[in-house]
Amino acid sequence: xxxxxxxxxxxxxxxxxxxxxxxxxxxxxxxxxxxxxxxxxxxxxxxxxxxxxxxxxxxxxxxxxxxxxxxxxxxxxxxxxxxxxxxxxxxxxxxxxxxxxxxxxxxxxxxxxxxxxxxxxxxxxxxxxxxxxxxxxxxxxxxxxxxxxxxxxxxxxxxxxxxxxx
Numbered sequence: 001x002x003x004x005x006x007x008x009x010x011x012x013x014x015x016x017x018x019x020x021x022x023x024x025x026x027x028x029x030x031x032x033x034x035x036x037x038x039x040x041x042x043x044x045x046x047x048x049x050x051x052x053x054x055x056x057x058x059x060x061x062x063x064x065x066x067x068x069x070x071x072x073x074x075x076x077x078x079x080x081x082x083x084x085x086x087x088x089x090x091x092x093x094x095x096x097x098x099x100x101x102x103x104x105x106x107x108x109x110x111x112x113x114x115x116x117x118x119x120x121x122x123x124x125x126x127x128x129x130x131x132x133x134x135x136x137x138x139x140x141x142x143x144x145x146x147x148x149x150x151x152x153x154x155x156x157x158x159x160x161x162x163x164x165x166x
Contacts, residue, residue, distance in 0.1 A: 065082070076134070076136060084121065108136060
């Protein structure tokens with residue numbers, strides 16, 4: 001892990017914000033303390049030592065999520081996910097945020113297969129995504145009735161069922 005260096009000039013009596021990037025590649029989860037030295041041409045205070053404390057947290061797990069299926073003429077169920085600060089996206093690159101929350105009503109009503117991507121944000125870290133699918137079936141492919149070859153069935157016996165569809 002390392003910090004990038006920053007340089008600049010500041011006039012007496014002014015202030016300056018110093019921003020430095022920390023690369024945590026290869027650093028384990030935990031609490032860390034680093035020091036930074038700021039050099040100055042101020043004769044009375046030529047050098048300042050700063051202590052920088054930070055915590056590296058693990059990425060959260062992807063949220064648990066459930067897809068849904070429905071017929072186009074019936075109510076379309078929402079998609080659900082369990083997590084903290086759940087985020088629903090339209091694309092696998094997670095660039096188009098659609099909704100924030102556990103229960104997502106997609107608004108889809110037409111037949112098709114719709115895929116969404118859901119993450120959770122824990123301690124300012126966003127998880128990898130879970131893909132969730134909503135399948136809406138075409139009503140013309142749905143069975144219109146079920147008939148049995150017998151009106152009554154004795155316990156333990158079988159009957160023939162016929163599915164009639166369009």
